[in-house]
Amino acid sequence: YLHTIWIPTMNSAFPNLEGHPGKRREMVERSIERLWLLRNRIGHHEPIHTRNVDRDIAAMTSLLDWICLDTSAWASAQRRVQEILLQRPSFK
Numbered sequence: 001y002l003h004t005i006w007i008p009t010m011n012s013a014f015p016n017l018e019g020h021p022g023k024r025r026e027m028v029e030r031s032i033e034r035l036w037l038l039r040n041r042i043g044h045h046e047p048i049h050t051r052n053v054d055r056d057i058a059a060m061t062s063l064l065d066w067i068c069l070d071t072s073a074w075a076s077a078q079r080r081v082q083e084i085l086l087q088r089p090s091f092k
Helices: 001-013 020-041 053-067 069-078 083-086
Strands: none
Touching: 001 020, 020 053, 053 069, 053 083
């Protein structure tokens, strides 16, 4: 779908995405795949405690930044994941 979907829609779908033109699609696909895997784990009630949550959040933030900076700022203000993680017990 490179010529029918990706090339015609990349700039309008991700107006804030910068970088080498050949790497842009790869960057988007990598972030979407990370979030898709996270969503599937959660949706199937599978454990996510061993995931790198900071990377998951970075992928979410990047995608939102690339789409709309205002929406990304709003979502960041709503996010409580790190706050909740700080409250978890340590198992040393």
